[in-house]
Structures are given as structure tokens and as C-alpha cells.
Amino acid sequence: MSRIFGPVPSRRLGRSLGIDIVPYKTCTFDCVYCECGKTTDLTCERREFYPLDELLDAAAERIASLREPPDHLTLSGAGEPTLYSRMGELIDGLGKRSEAPVAVITNGSLLGDPAVRAELMRADVVLPSLDAATDEVFQRINRPHPDCRIASVIDGLERFVGEYRGRVLLEILVVEGLNDGANHLDALAAIVRRLPVEAVQINTAVRPGTEPGIGPIAAGELERIRLLFGSTAEVVASAGVRAGIEDAAAAETIIDLIARRPCTAADIHRALGTPLPGVVKILAALETGGRVVSSAHGGETWYTATKRADRDNQE
Numbered sequence: 001m002s003r004i005f006g007p008v009p010s011r012r013l014g015r016s017l018g019i020d021i022v023p024y025k026t027c028t029f030d031c032v033y034c035e036c037g038k039t040t041d042l043t044c045e046r047r048e049f050y051p052l053d054e055l056l057d058a059a060a061e062r063i064a065s066l067r068e069p070p071d072h073l074t075l076s077g078a079g080e081p082t083l084y085s086r087m088g089e090l091i092d093g094l095g096k097r098s099e100a101p102v103a104v105i106t107n108g109s110l111l112g113d114p115a116v117r118a119e120l121m122r123a124d125v126v127l128p129s130l131d132a133a134t135d136e137v138f139q140r141i142n143r144p145h146p147d148c149r150i151a152s153v154i155d156g157l158e159r160f161v162g163e164y165r166g167r168v169l170l171e172i173l174v175v176e177g178l179n180d181g182a183n184h185l186d187a188l189a190a191i192v193r194r195l196p197v198e199a200v201q202i203n204t205a206v207r208p209g210t211e212p213g214i215g216p217i218a219a220g221e222l223e224r225i226r227l228l229f230g231s232t233a234e235v236v237a238s239a240g241v242r243a244g245i246e247d248a249a250a251a252e253t254i255i256d257l258i259a260r261r262p263c264t265a266a267d268i269h270r271a272l273g274t275p276l277p278g279v280v281k282i283l284a285a286l287e288t289g290g291r292v293v294s295s296a297h298g299g300e301t302w303y304t305a306t307k308r309a310d311r312d313n314q315e
Contacts, residue, residue, distance in 0.1 A: 003055055004062045005077075005272050007070045008253055011236065012127065012169060012201070013103055014071030019059055021090065022049050022079035028109040029080070030143040031131075033175055033209035036078040036275045044110070044147045046085040056093040063098050072125065073098060076105040078275070083110070088119030101125060109148050111156025121164055128157060129171040131179055133187040141178045154191060161195050168197040171236075174204050174225060176217050189228040200233040202226050207278065250274050251282050255291060259305040262295075268303075 007015040023041065026049070030039035059073065073094050075081040081104055084090065091102050101124035108128035110116040120126055130153070132138035138150040161168050170192065174180050179188075192200055202225055204216040217225075219235070226233045254268055265283060269276040283303055286292040294301050 003050060004058050008272055013074055016072045016074045017062065017070035018074050018076050019055065020077030021055060021075055021081050021084040022077065024078050026079040026083060028145050028148055029107050032141055032143065032211045033173060033205040033214050035207040035209065038210045042145050044145045046083050048085050052086045052089055055090060056097065059094060060097045070100050072103045073100050074103045074105060080107055080109065082106050082116050088122050091122040103127060108153050108157050109144060111160050112152035117156065117160045120160065123166060125167045126164065127169045127171060129173065130157060131173050133184055133191055137179050137184055141175060158195065161197055169199050169201060170195065170197045171201045171203055174202065174217050175214060180217065185225060185228055193230045197232065200229045201236045202233060203236045251286055254282060255305050258303050262302040262304045264300050264302055
């Protein structure tokens with residue numbers, strides 16, 4: 001299975017070519033809001049999950065096949081990329097194969113490790129997250145591996161951004177009833193305001209998470225929360241608007257893919273990195289709208305773009 005997906009549209013990174021460097025749902029956290037599903041390998045052990053040369057060759061092949069270069073090469077996917085033990089070498093290798101800046105999306109859990117910080121220094125953009133200021137809230141929302149402590153995460157983040165010279169976009173995801181208490185948000189804001197980051201991006205759970213009852217915080221409340229985090233803070237988007245924009249962008253990317261060859265939902269998930277439940281939902285909407293048709297073959301359901309979808313893409 002290819003570890004390279006996209007390019008996919010990203011609000012923060014433009015046309016992002018994703019490089020998935022850890023197995024599906026191998027992570028240091030089991031966040032209640034994760035739209036990719038429950039973590040199946042909760043670990044803090046760094047490993048070379050896939051051979052470095054194979055990842056670099058696959059990335060170079062995909063880059064060469066693109067009509068336009070991506071805006072970023074992004075280490076991300078449905079797991080924690082800093083668990084890849086040769087991440088620094090991978091970042092260097094990608095820099096030799098493409099002029100596109102390298103971004104890393106991380107939950108920040110391993111920033112307490114000096115080796116991880118040193119490897120991340122080689123990236124052009126780092127997008128860490130921080131959802132908790134106390135261990136109590138950390139356990140409730142991020143459900144970390146037992147070796148993870150919020151004090152180490154915060155200390156590592158402070159050390160990293162104090163030395164790093166690239167772009168840092170810090171994301172905070174707020175979930176009602178878990179980390180939105182006034183005292184907790186004040187404590188979190190006090191930590192974040194002392195971090196020299198380019199932007200603080202306030203987000204919420206726009207899609208179903210791993211636990212029932214996880215839902216978005218209203219736009220007005222998100223705006224109130226934003227004010228706590230200083231002048232660099234922004235609300236990424238209201239829940240409904242952001243989900244709609246992302247789904248629309250994903251739908252067009254799916255149409256572009258299946259206009260070239262029929263695919264199953266699993267094929268699309270692997271190619272684009274979009275969570276499988278999201279792919280199924282988008283395909284159902286596209287089929288209802290007459291832009292996609294499905295057929296059964298070999299015990300699987302295959303999807304093909306209709307002529308109407310081709311016309312829509314050309315207009």
C-alpha cells in the first residue's frame with residue numbers, strides 16, 4: 001500500500017502531499033475527538049516502521065507524476081509521525097527531492113525528547129497541538145500512553161518553539177464538557193500566550209469522534225475563547241462551515257480520482273488519507289447527486305464518476 005496520498009486541499013497548507021509514515025492508528029494518544037477512529041497501537045516507542053529509502057522513493061515518484069508541484073510535503077496521516085525513528089533523515093531526504101517545504105503535523109507528545117526536537121528543527125513548518133493544561137484534562141481528552149505527562153509535553157513545546165526558526169502553527173481543539181471550563185482555559189491561555197508561535201488556531205470537533213456525544217462548540221463561544229489566547233489567535237472556522245468546506249474539497253478530489261479509474265471506498269481512503277467513514281459519507285452524497293455511480297464486482301463496490309461530474313469539473 002502506498003504511504004503517499006494526495007495532494008489534498010488543506011486550509012493551512014494549500015495543496016498538501018501527505019506522507020503517512022506510521023501504521024494506521026499507531027499513536028501516543030487515543031483522543032476522544034479523533035475522526036480517524038480509536039487508536040489500536042497506543043505507544044511511545046519510536047521505530048522505523050517503513051524503510052526510509054522506500055518512503056523517499058515513493059515520494060519522489062509521486063512528486064514527479066504531478067502536473068503541478070504541491071505547496072507542502074506533509075508528514076501526517078492517521079497516527080503520530082514523530083514516532084518514526086528516522087524522521088529527521090526523512091525530512092532531509094525530502095528536501096533534496098523537492099523544493100516544496102516540509103511540514104509536520106504532530107500532537108506534541110514527544111517534544112520532551114531532545115532527539116525529537118532536533119529532528120523537527122529540520123522541517124519548514126511544524127503544526128503541534130495542545131488541548132490541555134493539566135494532567136486531569138489531558139487524561140480526559142487526549143487519553144495518552146501512560147508514559148506521557150502533560151508537564152513534559154508543555155516543557156518540550158516551550159523548548160522547541162524557543163529555538164526553532166521555522167513557522168509554528170499551534171492548534172487547540174476545544175470539546176464541550178472536557179476542556180472548555182473557564183479555569184482550565186485561563187490556565188491554557190497563560191501557557192500559550194508565552195509561546196512565540198506564528199498563529200494559535202482554535203478548533204473544535206467538527207465530525208464524530210471515537211466516543212458518543214462528542215460535538216462542536218458554537219461559533220460564538222469559539223470567538224469568545226479566541227480572545228483569551230491573544231492577538232495571534234484565530235478561529236479556524238465555525239464547525240458547520242469548516243466541515244462543509246472540507247467535505248466539498250474532498251468531494252472534488254474524489255471525483256478527480258475516480259474520473260481516471262474506478263475505485264472502492266478503501267482505495268480512495270488509501271490514496272487520499274481521508275478517514276474511511278468520511279469517504280463513505282461523501283460517496284453517498286455524490287451518488288445521490290448523480291455525480292457518481294456504483295457497481296458490484298468481485299464482491300466489492302466500485303465507484304465511477306459520471307459524465308455529469310466530468311462536465312462539472314470542466315466548467
